[in-house]
Amino acid sequence: MWSFCAIVNLVLRSTLRFSPDGTFQITVLSDLHFAEYEDSAQGATQDARTAGVVQKVLQHETSTQLVVLNGDLISGYGTTSDNATRYLDQVFAPIHALDLPWAVTYGNHDNERFSKSRALFDYESSTYPDQSLTRDMGPQGSEAGVSNYYLEVFAETEDVPALLLWFFDSRGGDQPHDWVDDSVVEWFVSTNANLVQQYKRAVPSLAFFHIPITAAYDFQVKPGVNPSRQPGKNGEKVWWQGRGYDGKTGHDLKFMTALSNTDGMLATFSGHDHDNDWCFKWKRSPSTSAGLNVCYGRHTGYGSYGSLARGARQILLKKDTLAEEVVTWIRLEDGLVPENVTLNATYGQDEYHPHHRGFPQRTDLRRGLSAVENIGVGLDVSTLYLVGLVLFWWIRGR
Template sequence: MEKDGDGGIRQCCKVIALIIFSTLSILPLHFFLLTTYNHVATPKVKRSALLPLRFRHDGTFKILQVADMHYGMGKISRCRDVLPSEFDRCSDINTTSFLRNMIHTEMPDLIVFTGDNIKGTADAAESLFSAFAPVIESRIPWAAILGNHDQESTMNREELMSLISLMDYSISQVNPYSEVPRKLVEIDGFGNYNIKIHGSFGSDMVNTSMLNLYLLDSGDRETVDGRQTYGWIKKSQLLWLSETSKQLQGTYVSPALAFFHIPIQEVRGLWYKEITGQFQEAVACSSVNTGVLDSLVAMGDVKAVFMGHDHLNDFCGDIDGIWFCYGGGVGYHAYGRAGWSRRVRVISAELGQKSQKRVKKIRTWKRLDDDFFTKIDEQVLWED
């Protein structure tokens, strides 16, 4: 009886399979192609930011600097250097929450990520999308450069910058293009580009860049005379930077800001000078000095430089008329100091109240990831 029952079941299954096969065989081939195409291969179009970027009608433009997220693999990436009471429920999600809260608190016009965006991840692309999720959700234009840790995973630096440039609302570039002919400039690194901030609608400066931003790839690690050192900004990058500055300085000389990850050697000297903020760890820079400071001074338009890399430094100090400012560490998966809040830096440029034809003031402050998102160390970096 059992054998006869099994045979009946098998016969029934054969009949059902035959019916299914017969039904599928009479469907046209394009049915499967369209289904497959629509389900899997539909291309995703990048949601682009509205360009050019502009000052608001009230004559302000605000930038949120996000330094050293060190984003890993979400909930399973535990926090470092937090209080024992905070550790159990602390992960990359705390970084996401902090960034989202800062966006809502400050409502910036642009968000700039200054490197070491990800670290210690099994899938670089997945971590990038998770790290940048709050800014993509906000639909605010954003730009990023790389630090010395970003490529320590499944993608090299060129691949990372290519993906970042293709993400929603990103205005990042792999490298700049020359105007004639239209091709990539021969330049070291990946992530060297400039961003123009135009005057507000209704003003005489609507077609003029009133604030220029220079973003540079300071590299990761290199070997010099058999010794390992941090990367540095190369001569080819400085040449491009100088030429770009000359092209932008027409009848109106716009002030400029620079962003890169690894500080230059001269920042060490600020230990002996008056600063705003805290100098809590040694400046980790390259052993090679290519004359970045001299180039910036000679250009004449750069008023301040914003860096990352050293998470426990959040100070601003003046070197030869240019302010060098650390962002302070943002990421909870990055090293920090227990009891010392993670933080972001905000930069605000302001036009003259009447004519709005010139940038009159550039200010900065920091926000802490505490109960009140405390605002600290507000200062004027430059005033016309």
């Protein structure tokens, strides 16, 4: 049984707060795709390289307070037996080694024939109760999916949240409906209204979901992604919510409407499209004054397709300017920061010219890995993974 002290410590550890300097930073990992080529050395090497990306990014980003894994942790199509849960240990190990909390949205490839998002969620929750903040608060049932929930982030000494983080399951994979279910949208609208009533105000918020909304596809078609105003990589056609089901738009209309009608919604973040990492300002109509900032992450894993250098999106929030802006940038595994942008009232109109503003930038590794170094070996995490996984498959094949 849990002791009273253990329960208190768990509650304290799971409470997210802004730093004493008034900032809160999130690292977003997208499309890790562990578990491809399960019965080969190639698969082990690929997974080791992905673990190395996570390790190096977090060594650079020493101010990260929360890691969001925004879908497709597992390549469910790559496993050959019902053993996907054991790959979660490899997914979380670099984050666990740094004693950082994390939150997951499960993606379409987490829910395949041999990889079920429900089983992954149950294993994550029971195995990592101290660091996993992943929840399943939304409607229950096969149509709703898994990992629909919110987290509260507090200022250093306050009891009322300064920020809400919303997480949604956009489904897909073995569940052919690849969009946020209407029942989840209804739960979101109702829950948010209750929170507004409880806290007497609309709390600033961010939203995370794996598959992009249709608005991203519409924007890509017209007016199009301008590299000066929407800097980033635009390397493939947007795979919008519902495209995998019947190729038609409109399935996520209720979800998009709810997001755009949510007071205080600062920005949304998705993955899924491995060769895209841009942000844009979505306005439901030309007369809309504010608009919603919509962003991609950056392809993190070496599994699946993609030609971009691997990395992760960073999100920096400042308590004093929380309602006005979100600063975000991409950190690559080699330390490069190709660009950063400020998502504010004028984003989409501001001109960004990286080579005139001191970009790209690179920094040295700054975070030590004492949890690994204390093992007493002179290997980094990625090397340890490679050695361990190759040995595992060699022993298994004997």
